[in-house]
Amino acid sequence: MALIKVNDLTLSYENITVTEKLNFMVESGDYLCIVGENGSGKSTLVKALLSLKKPEKGTIEFGEGLKKNEIGYLPQQTSAQKSFPASVYEVVISGCLNSRGIRPFYSAKERKTALDNMEKLGISELKNRSYRELSGGQQQRVLLARALCATKKLLLLDEPVTGLDPIITAEFYELIAKINSEGITIIMVTHDISAATAYANRILCMREDRYFFGKNKEFKNSDFADLAGRKFAKGGENGD
Amino acid sequence: MTEILTDIFSTPVLVRALIVGILVSLCAALLGVSLVLKRFSMIGDGLSHVGFGALAVATVMNIAPMAVAIPVVIAAAFLLLRLSSNGKIKGDAAIALISTGALGIGVMAVSLSDGVNVDINSYLFGSIISVSRSDVVISIILALIVLFMFVFFYTKIFAITFDESFAKATGGAVSAYNMMIALLTAITIVIGMRLMGSMLISSLIIFPALCSMRVFKSFLSVTISSAVVSVITFIVGMMISYAFDAPCGASIVCVNIAAFAGFFAVGKIVNK
Incomplete structure (x- = not known):
């Protein structure tokens, strides 16, 4: 059985159906990127995967002993957080609360789990620094360490590189790839098609009327990649 | 200074006010850190106005004021929380709506009643002599509950204050804890209102947290500092109030303003 199996999933947002009959699965060790335009239902799908939203129809099954509250979630940052008085250690260890x-x-x-994860992400020396004084890239690492405290199996990242500069973004992607190679399954929602095709082994591309799910290679050869590429090229983010 | 303190301690009414005040300051400061960081500061303000309305109506109808005010303010707290989370009416507008509404009802009730001698002024701006013996008992019990809950749920309160969506995603009962915070806030406001006045009680929630955030950088240090600042400003405020025969609530607010200025300056220097 797969880690997550999504069957005929229909989701709605404020009574408007955003996703219909979606089928995909995540195997242990996968690196799945969920790409798609705004309004294609990515955020709603994330909520459904986190059991924060009930499906209209269809099911989401968790396998291999994955519990609902064992997903390491990296949410998008809120503006209130940016000025929050909290030490890095306080933030990281709050990831252990679910257990x-x-x-x-x-x-x-x-406490050891928290320290280990900080070590792993190279933020040990920031332990007593205030979260609000860190750079955007450091803040993302702190939140990533917190997410790792909450899971041993699966990370769910929601647009993790928003607002980061290109060098920090590249470093962050390398870090995720490293975590993935150590056996943690990754699901990442992103706008960044080039990163998705560079790192992921599977891709779920959501559009308003249809979707693509399959291997990275198949995605590159499909018309979805073309459409997405052109769309994003227009936005000036990814030229290829 | 010691003279003022001995005077205060030899007057039973003032000792009662001091006990209630210290407990309320402590509770308000602890809850205030979370409320301010969650951008819920105005909920405290809204609730105190609702408290005023409930007190006024209860007095006019000759019912025990606390017995009416506590459930009404708790109900208002839940309502405000719901309104600000589901967003049909935006949070700030909802608070303005409810607080001015309650204020209006309270003033109407008092002015329409004949033969009831109600001192609106003491409800609005507080009065030391209004603290009765039963108020002291209720305050001590409620304050102990608030303190216990805060310490026991401290790690959860931090997680929810810092990041609601993460807490929710990892299975935290976020709405239950939000309701708990609203409940404790409502209780704290009702107890403190007689002393501080309904116009000024929310200063106890907001000032200590804002002061502490200027200087301190971790959640724990901000929380502890808020508690200390709150209790000290209360005691100093009460002494000033006694020495200059000034209203208690207003004196405490003025001391808080001074404290804020001090913390602001220290913060500027330390964080340079």
């Missing part, structure tokens, strides 16, 4: 139920304080094991 602890009602107990009020963190255990030694959870």
Whole structure:
């Protein structure tokens, strides 16, 4: 059984159907990119995968012992967060909350998990710095470390490079690829088609009327890549 | 200074006000950190106006004021939370709507009633002598509940304040905790309102948190600093109020303004 299996999924947003009869699956170790224009239902799909939204029709099945609350989620940043007084350590360790139920304080094991993940992402020296004083790229690493505290299996990243400069963006993609190579499954929602085709092994491309799901190679040869490429080229983001 | 303190401690009414005030300041400051960071500061303000309306109506109808005010303010807190989260009426407009509405009803109730001698002024701007013995008992119990809940749920409150969508995605009962915070805020406001006045009570929620955020950089240090600032400004404010025979709520707000100026300056220097 796959890690996630989506069957005939129909989703709606404010009573308007945004996605119909969507079928795809995520295997353990996959790197899936979800691409598509604004309004194609990407955000609604993310909510459904996180069990924050009920499907109109169809099902989302979790396999291989993946629990609903064991998805490491990297949400888009809010403006309030940018000026939030919190130390890096406080933010990272809050990722451990899903596994602890009602107990009020963190255990030694959870503190170690937090420190290990900070080490892994190269932000150990930022431990006591304030989140609001960090650069955009550092903030994303902190949120990524928090997401890793919440999961051992699956990361779900929602437009993670928004607002980052090209060098930091490239570094961030390398980091995700490294995490993926260490056995954590990645689902990334992105506008960046060139990054999707460079890193992902599977692609889900959503359009208003239809969608593509398959291997990266198949996607490159399909008319979806063409359409998407032209669309994005017009926006001036990705020229190829 | 010690003279003022001895005077205060030898007057039972003032001792009661001091106890209630310190407990309320503490609770308000702790909740305030979360409310301010979640951009919910105005909810505190809105609730205090609702509290005024409820108190006024209860007095006119000759019912125990706290018994009416607490449930009404709690209901208003849930309503405001719902309105600001589902967005049919935008949060700030909803708060203005409810707070001016409640204020209007309260003033009408008082002015239409004959033969009831109500001092609106003391409801609006607070009065030390209005703190009764039963208020003290209720305050102590409620304050202990607020403090216990805050400490026990501290890690969750942090997670939800920092990032609601992440907390939700990892299975946190976000709306339950939001309701808990609204509930505790409502209770704190009702207890503090008699002393501080309904116009000024929300200063206890907002000032300490804003002061602390100028200087401190982690959630824990901001929280602790807020609690300390809140209690100190309350005590200093009350002493000034006693020494100059000034209204208690207004004195405390003025001390808070001074504290904010101080923290602002320190923040500028430290963060250079």
